Amino acid sequence: MEYVKYDYKLEEIPENFEEYINKINKDIVDYIRNTPQLSRAHNYTRDAHANGYAALKAEVEILPNLPEELAQGIYKNAGKHEAVVRFSNGSSRVLPDKLSGNAQGFALKIFGIEGEKVAPGEESSPNVDFNLINNPVFFCNTAEHYVFISKLFLKITDFFEKGALGKLEFASIWVTENKKAFPNFEALKELAALKTFEKIPSINSFLYEYYSMGAVRHGDYMAKVRIEPTDETKNLIIDKDIDIDSEDWPYRKAIIKEIAKNDLTFNLQIQLCNDLKKMPINDLTEEWSQELSPFRTVAKIKIFKQEVPEDGNFNVMDNLSFTPFRTLEENRPIGNLQSTRRSAYVTSSTTRHELNNKKRKEPNNLQEAFDEKFYQK
Incomplete structure (x- = not known):
């Protein structure tokens, strides 16, 4: 099968991109400064995925003897690496699960991956991160539109608390950019x-499939990423359905309960682009067809059986930061909107750590990641 070769021109970065970046970063800083009030929290939280469910100790094995088109970038060198996984809710506020929705994140940090990293100020980092979510599509396609959408999305809880009328008001503001434009196909597609x-x-949470949503460079090619539970893991999970009305945070409770019983395994997979029209790089609202190009496993993830405190290792999650640009050039996110994440994640992490008076420091292994003394100033 022929796969589309990576070309920078396909990313379609606009000339005034830095202007959009500056606006987005300013909104991130302003929002994080208000998170203690918005989430009724004792600390400053992330601007997205604010409520971490659990940080878990894991291992990633990059598989040997991968075919040339898969053995690109970090996947060139087979071997086992320590790793940490953070499960989280996608909401920008810390709220009970019944008010937060079911969007969830799987953030993965793989320790000991050599090579210069792309994230600003992280060039010498020893680690590679993945930020995935349990939905194959995203709701925005361009940096220009995200300047407006990101502000509105941060207020989504306020609208939805009003019920049907609030949702209608939210949709109206979304498609008209707060009455500044006529509804257009692009805005309607993003709302859908x-x-x-x-x-x-x-x-x-262990049963979801988690996606990169946007495309990443895959060495000479382009791809999307997915993490899926193995059949063995699906069979091991006892409480498969979650009653989100049963208590405030049943997802966290279920994670802690299940991981205390068994090791759980997952496949890290790559879906290579072989048709730019049917598998677009800059349309994140479009799911790539698995019939055209199936996901193929490049690594195995094992989350070890472990005892986790009731707070899900809150301090570990608070100390850690994850950015999809903490990776090699050969594996970085690509495209118009995706490129905003390059500085946005660093802005979010740096702001949060400074306001919480925490040392922003990248651990070299699991022992350091779970050692609070490592982060002391």
């Missing part, structure tokens, strides 16, 4: 993508 998040079922 947002609505797919409402269809995510309430199941155990």
